[in-house]
Structures are given as structure tokens and as C-alpha cells.
Amino acid sequence: MEKSNSLCVVMGVIGLGARGSSIIKMLAKMKDVRIKYLCDIYKDRTEAAQASVFHYTGYKPDIVTDYKVILADEQVQAVLILTSWETHIKMAVEAMNSGKYAGIEVGGAYDIKDCFSLVEAYENTGIPCMMLENCCYGKYELMVKNMVEKGMFGEIIHCSGGYMHDLRKEVAYGNENRHYRLRNYISRNCDNYPTHELGPIAKILKINKGNRMLSVYSISSKARGLSHFIHEEKKDDLDLYNTVFKQGDIITSVIRCLNGETITLTLDTTLPRFYSRGFSISGTKARYQEDGNLIFIDKKHNNFHFLSRLFYNNAALYLRRYMHPIWKRFKNEGVKGGHGGMDYLVLRAFLEAVRDRTETPIDVYDSASWMAITALSEKSIIEDSPIQIPDFTNGKWKDRKPFEGKYSLD
Amino acid sequence: MEKSNSLCVVMGVIGLGARGSSIIKMLAKMKDVRIKYLCDIYKDRTEAAQASVFHYTGYKPDIVTDYKVILADEQVQAVLILTSWETHIKMAVEAMNSGKYAGIEVGGAYDIKDCFSLVEAYENTGIPCMMLENCCYGKYELMVKNMVEKGMFGEIIHCSGGYMHDLRKEVAYGNENRHYRLRNYISRNCDNYPTHELGPIAKILKINKGNRMLSVYSISSKARGLSHFIHEEKKDDLDLYNTVFKQGDIITSVIRCLNGETITLTLDTTLPRFYSRGFSISGTKARYQEDGNLIFIDKKHNNFHFLSRLFYNNAALYLRRYMHPIWKRFKNEGVKGGHGGMDYLVLRAFLEAVRDRTETPIDVYDSASWMAITALSEKSIIEDSPIQIPDFTNGKWKDRKPFEGKYSLD
Numbered sequence: 024m025e026k027s028n029s030l031c032v033v034m035g036v037i038g039l040g041a042r043g044s045s046i047i048k049m050l051a052k053m054k055d056v057r058i059k060y061l062c063d064i065y066k067d068r069t070e071a072a073q074a075s076v077f078h079y080t081g082y083k084p085d086i087v088t089d090y091k092v093i094l095a096d097e098q099v100q101a102v103l104i105l106t107s108w109e110t111h112i113k114m115a116v117e118a119m120n121s122g123k124y125a126g127i128e129v130g131g132a133y134d135i136k137d138c139f140s141l142v143e144a145y146e147n148t149g150i151p152c153m154m155l156e157n158c159c160y161g162k163y164e165l166m167v168k169n170m171v172e173k174g175m176f177g178e179i180i181h182c183s184g185g186y187m188h189d190l191r192k193e194v195a196y197g198n199e200n201r202h203y204r205l206r207n208y209i210s211r212n213c214d215n216y217p218t219h220e221l222g223p224i225a226k227i228l229k230i231n232k233g234n235r236m237l238s239v240y241s242i243s244s245k246a247r248g249l250s251h252f253i254h255e256e257k258k259d260d261l262d263l264y265n266t267v268f269k270q271g272d273i274i275t276s277v278i279r280c281l282n283g284e285t286i287t288l289t290l291d292t293t294l295p296r297f298y299s300r301g302f303s304i305s306g307t308k309a310r311y312q313e314d315g316n317l318i319f320i321d322k323k324h325n326n327f328h329f330l331s332r333l334f335y336n337n338a339a340l341y342l343r344r345y346m347h348p349i350w351k352r353f354k355n356e357g358v359k360g361g362h363g364g365m366d367y368l369v370l371r372a373f374l375e376a377v378r379d380r381t382e383t384p385i386d387v388y389d390s391a392s393w394m395a396i397t398a399l400s401e402k403s404i405i406e407d408s409p410i411q412i413p414d415f416t417n418g419k420w421k422d423r424k425p426f427e428g429k430y431s432l433d
Numbered sequence: 434m435e436k437s438n439s440l441c442v443v444m445g446v447i448g449l450g451a452r453g454s455s456i457i458k459m460l461a462k463m464k465d466v467r468i469k470y471l472c473d474i475y476k477d478r479t480e481a482a483q484a485s486v487f488h489y490t491g492y493k494p495d496i497v498t499d500y501k502v503i504l505a506d507e508q509v510q511a512v513l514i515l516t517s518w519e520t521h522i523k524m525a526v527e528a529m530n531s532g533k534y535a536g537i538e539v540g541g542a543y544d545i546k547d548c549f550s551l552v553e554a555y556e557n558t559g560i561p562c563m564m565l566e567n568c569c570y571g572k573y574e575l576m577v578k579n580m581v582e583k584g585m586f587g588e589i590i591h592c593s594g595g596y597m598h599d600l601r602k603e604v605a606y607g608n609e610n611r612h613y614r615l616r617n618y619i620s621r622n623c624d625n626y627p628t629h630e631l632g633p634i635a636k637i638l639k640i641n642k643g644n645r646m647l648s649v650y651s652i653s654s655k656a657r658g659l660s661h662f663i664h665e666e667k668k669d670d671l672d673l674y675n676t677v678f679k680q681g682d683i684i685t686s687v688i689r690c691l692n693g694e695t696i697t698l699t700l701d702t703t704l705p706r707f708y709s710r711g712f713s714i715s716g717t718k719a720r721y722q723e724d725g726n727l728i729f730i731d732k733k734h735n736n737f738h739f740l741s742r743l744f745y746n747n748a749a750l751y752l753r754r755y756m757h758p759i760w761k762r763f764k765n766e767g768v769k770g771g772h773g774g775m776d777y778l779v780l781r782a783f784l785e786a787v788r789d790r791t792e793t794p795i796d797v798y799d800s801a802s803w804m805a806i807t808a809l810s811e812k813s814i815i816e817d818s819p820i821q822i823p824d825f826t827n828g829k830w831k832d833r834k835p836f837e838g839k840y841s842l843d
Contacts, residue, residue: 177661180704181654181683189738240650240819244591245693251587251717273591273715275687275697283655287685287697294590295731296720297741305683307661310706314724316742321705328599331707332726335745409650409817 032377035060035093036084037114038106039068040202042128046105047072049359049367051079056374058084060093090114094121101126101377103155107203108215112137112394115152119144124383125152126373127390129218131397135413138391138398142415145387153373153383154390156222158300159432160368163338164223165347167304167311168432171227173345175320177308179227184220184313185289187299191252194293195263208270212243213401214290215270218393220300221288222385226432227304228284231388231416232423235281240409241400243271248293268293276400278412288396311338349430372430384430388423391415442787445470445503446494447524448516449478450612452538456515457482459769459777461489466784468494470503500524504531511536511787513565517613518625522547522804525562529554534793535562536783537800541625541807545823548801548808552825555797563783563793564800566632568710569842570778573748574633575757577714577721578842581637583755585730586716589637594630594723595699597709601662604703605673618680622653623811624700625680628803630710631698632795636842637714638694641798641826642833645691650819651810653681658703678703686810688822698806721748759840782840794840798833801825 036047036058043063050056061072061084069086077083093099094117101124104114108130115125132138145152158164170176194204207215228234246268253263272293278286289301303312310319316338317331327334346354349368358364369385376383392415399410414420425433446457446468453473460466471482471494479496487493503509504527511534514524518540525535542548555562568574580586604614617625638644656678663673682703688696699711713722720729726748727741737744756764759778768774779795786793802825809820824830835843 178657180657181685181701189735238817240652240687242650242687242689242695244695247588247590247717271695273695275591275695277650277652277685277687279652285652285654285681285683285685287699289697291591291715294715294717294720295735296715296729296738297725297727297734297744298739299741305701305704305706307657307704310704312724314722314727314741315707315745317707317724319706324707325599325705328706329708331709331724332746334707335725336742407648407819 030055030378031057032100032374033057033059033098034101034103035062035090035099036103036105037062037090037093038104038128039063039072040105043105044068044072044075046103046366046370047075048079049370051076053374055378059096059099060085060087062087062090062093064088094118094123099123101373104128108207109133109203112141116140116144119148119150119152122148122150124150124373124377126155127152128155129157129216130394131213131215131217132394133398135395135398138395138415141391142387151376151383152387152390153376153385154218154393155369155373156218156385156393157365157369158219159222159226159385160349160365160372161223162342162346162350162363163313164220164302165350166342166345168223168227169347170309170341170345171304171306175309176304176306179284179304179306181285181305182224182227182303183287184224184300184302185291186216186219187289187291187296187301189294189296189298190292191249194249195253195257208249208268208293209266210269211401212269212271212404213397214241214274214276214288215397216290216292217276217288217396217400220302221286221393221396222389223302224286225389225393228280228282230280231392231420232425232433233420235414235420236392236412237279237281238409238411239276239278239396239399239403241274241276241403243404244273246271246293248272274400276396368430375429381428382426384426384428384432386426388416440788441465441467442510442784443467443469443508444511444513445472445500445509446513446515447472447500447503448514449473449482450515453515454478454482454485456513456776456780457485458489459780461486463784465788469506469509470495470497472497472500472503474498504528504533509533511783514538518617519543519613522551526550526554529558529560529562532558532560534560534783534787536565537562538565539567539626539628540804541623541627542804543808545805545808548805548825549823551801552797561786561793562797562800563786563795564628564632564803565779565783566628566795566803567775567779568629569632569636569795570759570775570782571633572752572756572760572773573723574630574712575760576752576755578633578637579757580719580751580755581714581716585719586714587718589694589714589716591695591715592634592637592713593697594634594710594712595701596626596629597699597701597706597711599704599706599708600702601659604659605663605667618659618678618703619676620679621811622679622681622814623807624651624684624686624698625807626700626702627686627698627806627810630712631696631803631806632799633712634696635799635803638690638692640690641802641830642835642843643830645824645830646802646822647689647691648819648821649686649688649806649809649813651684651686651813653814654683656681656703658682684810686806778840785839791838792836794836794838794842796836798826
């Protein structure tokens with residue numbers, strides 16, 4: 024019954040909340056993966072996940088409540104860490120120290136030292152660690168990257184993006200009050216989720232491979248969105264009714280890069296709005312912006328530059344010609360997985376690196392420097408000062424080579 | 434032949450470049466304005482303007498090359514200062530000191546002291562000074578303001594905007610090389626044009642009347658757009674070919690306000706792109722954003738929050754119901770003037786204040802604090818540090834009363 028093909032990646036999955044349960048389904052459908060362990064402290068979650076895997080595969084993974092059991096099993100090649108933000112780095116470090124590839128879900132760091140510990144674990148063990156930043160594999164993010172690589176954008180000057188997603192309900196209701204977001208929104212104020220779109224931007228700007236982020240300055244608006252929501256929608260929850268949230272509704276961060284580019288990041292998760300990652304790339308020859316889904320190409324659109332409304336969604340027309348090879352292949356195989364395919368692609372990128380024992384397309388230096396923005400933005404808000412961003416590569420950014428492989432983002 | 438109606442505003446116009454010549458035409462068509470003087474150092478400009486006024490009115494204003502002649506004429510009630518940025522404040526101060534209302538075209542300050550001199554001149558003379566920030570009268574800016582005043586946005590949390598306008602041609606070619614922009618782009622690096630959209634945003638946030646801007650932090654991208662353009666389009670201009678531009682292509686500024694709101698401003702004038710002022714207003718109950726021309730209303734659009742593309746341009750539907758009274762009146766009278774009517778409205782707002790001897794809807798404190806952002810952003814970029822924004826009202830912001838009148842923005 025169990026798959027034991029040597030091409031199979033044997034893995035454990037830690038954390039089976041909302042995200043975990045959707046990833047489990049994707050994994051279970053992959054023929055070259057064997058989910059040996061499911062780990063969570065809540066029994067209802069592990070049992071539901073086990074049933075889900077059984078449904079798709081006919082086998083039942085072992086249920087554990089202690090992830091160290093997984094790390095002690097020599098058969099296991101990789102773990103997916105889909106837990107609350109607080110535990111991502113600690114578990115990833117332990118995974119690498121146990122010789123297992125660590126795939127960590129999106130989230131930020133609490134302390135810059137944790138980011139260094141991630142790098143240290145990789146450098147000591149040689150075992151890769153990859154943040155599963157799905158937006159790096161977004162359809163438009165990759166299309167724009169493809170066009171940038173073809174030189175169509177000229178020299179890149181400025182990029183912006185963020186996580187603009189109304190999460191009031193999710194934060195206030197959580198998942199049976201087990202939601203990690205709530206305690207974070209109560210206890211700290213920072214860009215708690217910077218890597219959409221810092222990930223895709225960093226890849227375009229070749230951060231850690233020829234370029235570096237130098238400093239970040241963040242400001243926070245007041246915090247009103249959650250209280251306003253709770254006062255209207257969740258009046259009876261007396262605890263929450265009187266809760267003071269530290270997390271400002273909108274955090275704006277500005278980042279300077281060594282090669283002269285600037286990046287603007289926005290976190291906007293507790294106010295009503297349309298979802299957007301606000302992705303934009305400005306170069307000397309072209310610009311893309313997600314809001315309006317607009318591409319502007321120099322010498323082509325100049326006579327129409329006051330007519331943006333007529334061009335809304337014109338970027339969709341460029342997909343035909345400039346869709347990234349990763350996406351073309353993926354479309355040909357039939358789009359699978361959540362979030363418009365990104366989740367599937369980032370998982371495959373990780374799993375195939377594990378299978379082939381290669382580096383990962385998003386590596387430990389990427390993961391550390393992107394996650395660091397959370398801790399540094401918190402410090403910046405407290406000190407009202409720009410904060411230096413450490414060079415996690417310790418100088419190696421100058422001549423690090425591109426990752427070669429099917430899922431390369433370099 | 435000359436109009437001498439006592440209801441006529443008698444004025445002088447200083448500066449007759451591209452902007453001046455379009456304003457002259459609007460003024461000449463107004464029956465309650467008498468343009469007594471036209472002033473510029475270039476004869477071709479004054480003669481063209483004179484011919485234009487004659488064409489519309491049948492009278493010929495006096496031509497002067499020295500604006501002091503205008504200031505010395507007791508008949509003149511107001512001057513419009515449409516000169517290069519460098520001279521705006523100096524001339525406005527002299528105008529107020531001569532007892533004449535000063536209307537100054539959009540631009541930023543070079544030194545914070547100049548902003549104080551503007552305030553001082555007003556406080557000493559009691560003569561108003563108004564920056565002619567046309568975007569304060571933009572159709573969508575005013576509609577959103579109207580909705581905000583009706584409480585539809587809830588509490589305002591964050592605003593953004595900027596001047597995103599590809600001016601490469603204008604800067605590189607200028608107007609027979611008389612263009613003031615060129616020397617500015619060569620010699621300094623700052624948000625040189627912050628008041629679109631800071632003006633409309635400041636009015637919504639009640640800056641200087643119950644609220645204050647506290648600090649600004651600005652970063653600059655590298656400067657590549659103009660050189661790239663010149664190397665491609667103006668190869669033969671050897672001076673320009675080798676010119677080094679100090680002005681970064683994209684300047685991002687973040688501003689903190691006393692009441693907890695934050696503002697993001699962008700200057701983006703030397704790269705290819707669609708025009709946008711990137712106006713956005715986020716409140717606890719709704720959001721407007723210019724890019725996509727989207728309105729999102731809590732409890733109305735929540736089920737569609739992932740479908741922004743289907744709602745592009747939905748803000749246009751709100752014009753019918755929420756068009757600002759200023760605009761409704763204006764539409765009924767038939768839209769006139771440049772930039773979709775804004776130019777006409779801001780001019781009328783100024784002229785009617787002169788005619789009625791009232792304060793102006795954009796006053797000296799607004800003008801000083803908005804223009805100050807240019808000087809402060811320059812300092813911030815040099816020092817890589819947030820810079821405090823002075824309180825030009827010297828504490829009066831706490832209980833300053835709204836401007837009452839047909840063109841009120843309070």
C-alpha cells in the first residue's frame with residue numbers, strides 16, 4: 024500500500040491549520056511524495072489530515088504531536104513547517120541540524136538573531152532551507168520577471184509591493200481561537216508579512232546575488248481597523264471588545280538597495296479593501312503595475328499616457344507572448360493547486376530540490392534576508408529611524424552564482 | 434474698452450511660460466477679471482499673452498519685465514505668480530507686503546526658512562496667500578472628500594498619492610531651453626513636486642486645522658531615466674549627453690501625522706509610465722484608489738474582495754450620487770478650463786476670495802506646510818533620517834476654524 028519508490032520524497036508535515044490542510048491535499052496527490060508523518064498539537068487537525076491523505080493515497084501517515092520524532096527518523100528527507108510564525112525558524116534550524124531539508128511557510132522573523140541562526144545552520148550542515156514564498160511563482164510576477172530578463176524593462180529603478188488583504192475576520196475569529204495572528208496583532212507592530220511581494224522583487228533585483236538591501240525605514244498608522252470591526256461584528260466577545268491592538272493598520276516600509284534601487288512595501292490587513300499585492304516594477308524602458316494590471320512600454324504607449332483607464336488589464340495581453348517558461352510548462356501540464364497555481368509551483372520547486380539533492384531556488388540567504396524585514400521594521404517603528412539590513416551572505420553576494428534548475432528564479 | 438466694473442478683480446500675471454499662457458486664456462474669458470499687467474522677461478511670451486488677452490477681451494494689458502512695477506500699482510488687488518519654482522515664495526512675500534493677494538502656482542520650497550517667511554508676511558499684513566493647487570479641486574479628489582465628510586470612509590487611517598508623470602521630454606527639451614525643470618533636475622534631489630496629492634490629502638486629514646504633519650522620511654532611487662532618454666533621443670546635445678542628474682527617478686516619502694494617520698508620497702517623473710496621481714484613501718469603512726479607479730465599501734464589496742479587476746472604474750458610478758457640491762455646480766454651469774476643470778476651479782476659488790476680500794480656501798499655512806515637504810525631503814535624503822515638520826501655525830492648528838465659502842475645502 025505504501026509508496027516506497029526510491030524517487031519518492033519522504034517527508035513530515037508540521038502544522039496542520041488552514042494552510043497545512045490545503046497543502047496536505049496537494050502533496051497527497053503527488054505521486055513522488057510520501058507523507059510519513061503528520062504533526063500538530065490538535066488531534067482534530069491531525070485526524071482530518073490523516074483522513075485526507077488516506078482518501079487520496081490509500082495510506083495513513085503516522086500522527087505525532089512532537090515534531091522531534093520526525094526529525095529523529097533517518098528515512099525522512101524533508102519537513103514542511105506550516106506552524107505559527109513564532110516557531111518557523113527554530114524548527115527549520117533543528118531540521119537542518121537533523122539533515123533534513125526545511126521548507127518553511129511564509130512569515131517574518133521576530134529577532135534578527137534568528138535569521139542569523141538560520142544561515143548558520145545551513146552553513147554548518149550544507150542542508151538547504153527554503154521559504155515557501157508562493158508569490159515568487161505568481162503568474163504576473165513571473166511574466167514581469169521574464170520581460171525584465173529579456174531587457175524589456177531596461178534598468179530597474181524602483182519596485183513596490185505588499186500584502187494588502189483584509190484579514191479582519193480571520194484575525195478576530197481565528198480558527199477556534201487557535202489563530203496565531205490574533206496574538207501577533209495584539210502584541211507587536213511591524214510589517215508582519217513582508218515577503219509577498221518582497222520575494223519576487225528581491226529576485227528581480229538579484230538581492231544576495233550581485234545586489235544587497237541596505238536599510239529599511241518603516242512607519243505605522245494608528246490601529247483602528249480591528250477594534251472597529253470587533254465593535255460592530257463581535258460585540259459579545261468581551262475580551263476582544265476591550266482589546267488594544269498594537270499592530271498599526273497600515274505599515275509602510277521603504278528599502279534602499281546597494282545598486283541604487285528602492286523598494287516600497289505595504290502591509291494593509293485590517294481595513295476593508297480589494298485584495299492586492301500592489302506589485303509594481305519601474306524601469307528605464309517599461310513599467311508594470313498590478314493595480315489596474317497595466318503594462319506601459321516606452322515608445323509604444325507614450326501617446327496614451329493620460330489614458331490609463333483605457334488600458335486597464337492590458338497586462339493580460341502580454342501573457343500570451345511573455346508568460347514565464349515555468350508557467351508555460353505548468354499550463355501545458357494543467358494548472359493545479361491553490362492560489363492560482365503558485366502554491367503548487369513553490370511546493371514542486373522545493374520537493375524536486377529535495378529529490379535531486381540540489382540547492383533550493385529560494386535559499387537560506389533569501390529566506391533570512393526577507394524574513395528579517397519583520398524584525399527590522401519593528402525596530403524602525405520603535406526607534407523612528409532607518410535600520411541597517413545585515414548582509415547575511417557575509418560578502419558572498421558579490422559572486423554567488425545563479426541557481427540552475429527547472430524552478431530557478433535567478 | 435477696458436472693464437472698470439467695481440466687481441472686477443484687477444490683477445497682474447507674473448510668468449508667462451506654458452502654464453501662464455493657458456491660465457491667461459482662462460482669465461481673459463472671465464468677465465469679472467481685468468488683467469492689468471503681463472510680466473515676463475521674454476518678449477515673445479508677453480506679446481503672445483497680450484495678443485491672447487486682446488483676442489478675448491478687446492483690451493491690451495500693459496507689458497512689464499519687472500514685477501515690482503505691478504506691486505507698486507495701488508489699483509492691482511492680486512498677482513498670479515506663475516514663474517519658475519525658485520521665485521514663487523520671494524514674489525509672494527513681496528506681493529503680500531504690497532497689500533496684494535498672492536496666488537502661487539504649484540511648486541516646492543527650497544528652504545524651510547522661505548516657508549516661514551511666507552507665513553510671516555501673511556501674519557504681518559493680513560493679506561492672504563494661496564497656492565493654486567488645482568488637484569484639491571480634482572473631480573475624484575473632491576468626490577472622495579465628500580464621501581469622507583458623509584462618514585462613508587469611517588475614520589481615515591492612511592492616504593497616498595504623488596506626481597507620477599513622465600516628464601522626460603519636457604525636462605530634456607524644455608521650452609527653448611528656458612525650462613526651469615532642467616536646472617532643478619541637475620542640481621538637487623528631493624520630492625520637487627509634492628503638493629499633488631499632498632494638497633487634497635492634507636485637506637481630508639484636516640492638516641493645520643485639528644491635525645498636524647509631524648515628520649517626513651524620504652528615499653531616492655538612482656537617477657537613470659533622463660540620461661537613458663537623452664542617450665536615445667537627444668544624442669546630439671553634447672552638453673546634456675554628459676550631464677549628471679542629481680534628481681533620483683523615484684522619490685518615496687512617508688509622513689506621520691499627529692492624529693495617527695500616515696501618508697505616502699511618490700515623485701516619479703523621469704521614467705516611462707501612465708500618468709497617475711496615485712490618490713488613495715483608506716478608512717475603517719471604505720477605500721478609494723485612483724489606480725484601477727476603485728471604491729471598496731465595507732459590507733458591500735467584501736464578497737468580491739479578490740475580484741478587483743471586475744470592479745475597475747467602479748468609482749465612476751459613484752460620481753452620480755457623491756459628486757462634490759463644488760463640482761455639481763460647476764457641471765451645471767458647464768465645465769471650463771484645463772486639466773479637466775481643476776484649473777478653472779482653483780482660479781475661481783482664488784479670484785472670488787480676492788473679490789470678496791476673504792481668506793482663501795487654501796491658505797498660507799497650507800501653502801507653507803505643503804511646500805516645505807520639498808525642502809525637508811531633500812534634507813531627509815541627504816541625512817538618511819526622518820525630519821521634523823515645523824508647525825507653521827505655531828499652535829493655532831488646535832482651534833483654527835474652517836474656511837466658509839463656496840470653494841471651501843474644509
